Amino acid sequence: MKADIFADLSWRGLIHQTTADEFLPNWLNSGSRTVYIGFDPTADSLHVGSMLQLLVLRRFQKAGHRPVALAGGATGMIGDPSGKSEERNLLGVDDLRKNIVGIEKQLKQFLDFDCGENSAVLVNNFDWMRKFSYLDFLRDVGKNFPVNVMLAKDSVKSRLGRDDTGISYTEFSYMLLQAYDFVHLNRQYQCELQVGGSDQWGNITAGIDLARRMHSVQLYGLTCPLLLTSDGKKMGKTESGTVWLSPERTSPYAFFQYWRNIADADVGNCLRFLTELSHDEILALDESRAAAPHECQSQIRLAEYLTQLVHGDSGLATARRATDIFFGAVIENLSDRELGEIFADVPGKELPRESLRGEGLSIVDALAESGLAKSKGDGRRTVQQGGAYVNNRRVENIETQLTEKDLASEAVMVLRAGKKRYALLRFRDE
């Protein structure tokens, strides 16, 4: 085998729990194994939390194992109660289908599907679950689940004995589906190891038990820690929402900035969990962070690495250029298209081009129109306090009139109030 995957995962802190601590290291190093992780289609894109799982799968592949990525078309219809304090709303079938398509696209991006022996496999559990009749499922699968064992699982226990919320039969049955997936993948692909977040332990062990009961085979499980910040919150959530992998939902710039702003206390874990940087480089970054925290070398390396990985070279380039501009570089000689990319997250307003002719448009009116100022008085104040910028040049004079020569590109002008609040004005011809 190419590398000692278990030792690497362990060094990175990616192993939370396994079903066979003694056995797994040698087993993984002595042959190519098939490993599976499931992904929930709760949205049409994966987010930062599931990225950790996906990257673990990728690590397995790079170490010579065969990864199976499962999109939960069937399980998504039911809803995993693990880690949820309340009953879920079921997703509509159409949404689900759309989500599966989006997620499969992302899974393909991280795994190699064309590398011979250990090419990745993409499956959707709807494909085999749909064929099951309810009666068959109860006889073949349900019979193997003692309810008293199911009741003891954390995911179920945490929902029982509460007055405000319970658990439906549907969600209660969820673990049977996931357990059966493991058995099915074992039969069809000789999959023997299931990996998941630490909240998946109950579902994974359920699958291992089921395989033993149905086919007398021994399977294995490994869980990873959840990606949490040092104050115990889920990573990848900001005030403005979740950080997604798809550029439609989270622009490369916003993605880059998320990592660029990770707290010192968290960035070490992120480097270990989410990058494939060498141990030496990570240790060197740890040292540089202790010695010169203000240089943010760890954050920058992390942001560049992940943006490149998720959005590619061009995404990274856009993010970099946007970063320069968002932090004050004067904006000139750009095209409408480039500005559109860079300011993808920025609100805009259309105005007739006519307003730039003659006298021009006063800076105060422009701020008010763009929404950066609540009123003209507010805009006036912003200028007087030195907080108004056009194309990142500070506007000193309250009397300033904007004309066509203030355009940053063919038809767009970039307004800014304060350090970070931007807005675009687009001037269209009549």
Next chain:
RNA sequence: GGGGGGUUUCCCGAGUGGUCAAAGGGGACGGACUGUAAAUCCGUUGGCAACGCCUUCGCAGGUUCAAAUCCUGCACCCCCCA
């Protein structure tokens, strides 16, 4: 059923006839500092055709040259006694 207190600008909260666009604090915003952090400091914080004008102090009327402030009615909230 009786008695008392309250309702103020984004929030809390002062103001009890003119000097009130309304103290103070919080929040927010701008500036400085800084590591794109935190803290700190300074400034701003109803609108506008702006040394002036208009709108705002629960709602609707009234007294007055002048009302957030006084009177009447209404709505809602709180407390005490039955």
